[in-house]
Amino acid sequence: MEDRFGHRISYLRVSITDRCNERCTYCMPQELQEWLPRHDILTFEETLRLIRIATDLGVTKIRLTGGEPLTRRDVIQLFRQLPSLTRLRDIGLSTNATLLTREVEPGLTMAQAVRRCGFRSVNISLDTLDRAEYAKITGRDLLPAALAGIDAAIAAGFPQVKINCVLMRGRNASGLTKLVDFAAERNLLLRFIELMPVSTTDVLTEENFLPVAEARRTIEAKFGSLIPQPEFKTNGPAIYYQLPGRSQRIGFIGAMTNLHFCESCNKLRLTCDGKLRPCLGSYLEFDIMKPLRANASDDELRQFFLDVVERKPEQHDFRTTYKPDRKMVAIGG
Ligand code: SAM
Ligand code: SF4
Numbered sequence: 001m002e003d004r005f006g007h008r009i010s011y012l013r014v015s016i017t018d019r020c021n022e023r024c025t026y027c028m029p030q031e032l033q034e035w036l037p038r039h040d041i042l043t044f045e046e047t048l049r050l051i052r053i054a055t056d057l058g059v060t061k062i063r064l065t066g067g068e069p070l071t072r073r074d075v076i077q078l079f080r081q082l083p084s085l086t087r088l089r090d091i092g093l094s095t096n097a098t099l100l101t102r103e104v105e106p107g108l109t110m111a112q113a114v115r116r117c118g119f120r121s122v123n124i125s126l127d128t129l130d131r132a133e134y135a136k137i138t139g140r141d142l143l144p145a146a147l148a149g150i151d152a153a154i155a156a157g158f159p160q161v162k163i164n165c166v167l168m169r170g171r172n173a174s175g176l177t178k179l180v181d182f183a184a185e186r187n188l189l190l191r192f193i194e195l196m197p198v199s200t201t202d203v204l205t206e207e208n209f210l211p212v213a214e215a216r217r218t219i220e221a222k223f224g225s226l227i228p229q230p231e232f233k234t235n236g237p238a239i240y241y242q243l244p245g246r247s248q249r250i251g252f253i254g255a256m257t258n259l260h261f262c263e264s265c266n267k268l269r270l271t272c273d274g275k276l277r278p279c280l281g282s283y284l285e286f287d288i289m290k291p292l293r294a295n296a297s298d299d300e301l302r303q304f305f306l307d308v309v310e311r312k313p314e315q316h317d318f319r320t321t322y323k324p325d326r327k328m329v330a331i332g333g
Contacts, residue, residue: 001057001305003278003312007265011235012059015272016047016078017067022096023139024125026166026195042274044078046292048085050270053301055087059268061235063123065094067272076104079117090235092121094164097149098142111152121160122153128165128172129182137171154186162189162234167210176215177222184248191238191251196281212252216241219250226250237261255281255316262315268308276308281316 001009018036020028042050051062062082069075082091093114100111100122114122126146128134134143153161163183165172176192183190192215195208220226226241229249234240238251239258255261262279269277274289286308291300 001059001309003309005312005314007312009057009266009268009309009312010059011061011063011267012051012054013063013065013267013269014047014051015065015067015270016069016075017041017072017272019071020066020068020096021071021098021140022068022142024127024137024166025139026168027198028139036273040273042270042272042289042292044081046274046289047078047270048081050274050288050292050301051082051088052085053298054268054270054305055085056298057302057305060088061090061092062088063092063094063121068096068099069093070095070099070102070110076110076113076117079114079119083118090121091117091119092123093119094123095125095149096138096142096146097122097124097126097153098140098145100149100152101145109152109156111149111156111158115156115158120158121162122158123162123164124150124153126150126163126165126179127168128175129178130172130175133172133175137168150186150188154188160189160234161186162191164191164193166193166195167212167215168195168208169210170207173210173215173218176218180219180223180243180248180250183250184243184246189234189249189251191253193253194256196255198280209256211257212254213257216252235266237264265312268305268312276305278308278312279316282313284311284313286311 003009082088100109102110104110104113127137131141131143135141150161163179165179167173179190192212194212216226224244227244229240229242232240232249234251238253240249240251242249269280271277271285274287274292275285276288277285286304288301288304291304
């Protein structure tokens with residue numbers, strides 16, 4: 001699938017729930033949350049069918065996300081069916097890690113069970129190593145659970161465990177170098193992400209926003225000049241650097257300040273309530289649940305995907321017309 005601007009679509013982010021056991025300020029509204037009714041969420045069967053249709057059209061990589069995907073009941077039953085989609089080359093999970101130690105069956109942690117389903121990578125959100133700050137950012141005192149989850153992911157032997165840290169001035173800015181050391185000690189790939197205006201509350205204020213360039217300067221002040229690694233890519237928009245004197249690499253995802261951010265975009269998003277979104281930072285979304293539940297044929301659904309790709313914008317609207325609307329937790333980060 002290729003859009004009008006030459007973006008080749010090979011990657012589908014699949015949100016399987018709008019629910020979460022945390023309440024990150026930048027992701028979820030803080031007021032009492034009304035979850036989507038069960039009937040409005042794609043069933044496992046429907047989700048698998050849409051992923052299969054996407055693989056017919058050239059999608060080779062998916063990432064399961066949410067909300068917190070591991071809060072979905074019996075989620076491992078869905079994961080166990082993914083390897084049957086033979087065209088998939090890479091399956092990943094985005095998680096806050098707090099449920100990775102949970103036993104799925106006696107003697108089998110969630111992390112091990114996910115690994116056995118053929119998942120190659122786990123992306124874990126961790127904005128700070130300070131317990132009080134973690135509780136403020138996520139609304140839950142779950143840092144110990146998240147750290148145990150990271151250990152469980154490492155022990156389960158995923159080829160790649162990444163740590164994603166959303167940058168926020170006045171919140172985690174002073175702890176960035178500690179995260180760099182934390183990642184180095186465990187051989188994890190750390191990425192710093194600029195705050196995006198996706199939540200319903202307007203978190204993207206001058207006081208909150210911390211550009212990647214500034215985070216980089218903070219890190220260079222402690223570790224020395226970072227060495228650009230233009231050849232190193234991970235299927236996304238991160239720009240990587242090596243730390244001087246270490247084999248460690250770190251990445252920066254400058255969604256707001258990098259004007260070339262969208263040039264190599266290869267993604268589509270499927271929300272848990274069955275909407276296809278051609279771009280995270282655009283209001284455009286198309287209801288594929290409707291034809292799906294009206295017995296559309298595979299051909300019709302494939303055409304639906306192609307029509308959505310045709311509407312993919314050249315770049316996101318975050319710097320221009322975008323105002324917080326749908327919360328990230330429903331879109332799937
Ligand atoms: N619950 C899982 C987790 O926390 O990783 C998966 C879903 S979460 C929406 C996926 C990623 O989106 C996380 O790394 C999170 O930090 C990021 N995210 C959420 N809201 C964001 C925002 N407003 N700006 C930048 N990143 C955001
Ligand atoms: Fe939950 Fe992840 Fe959103 Fe935090 S970023 S509220 S952990 S879905």
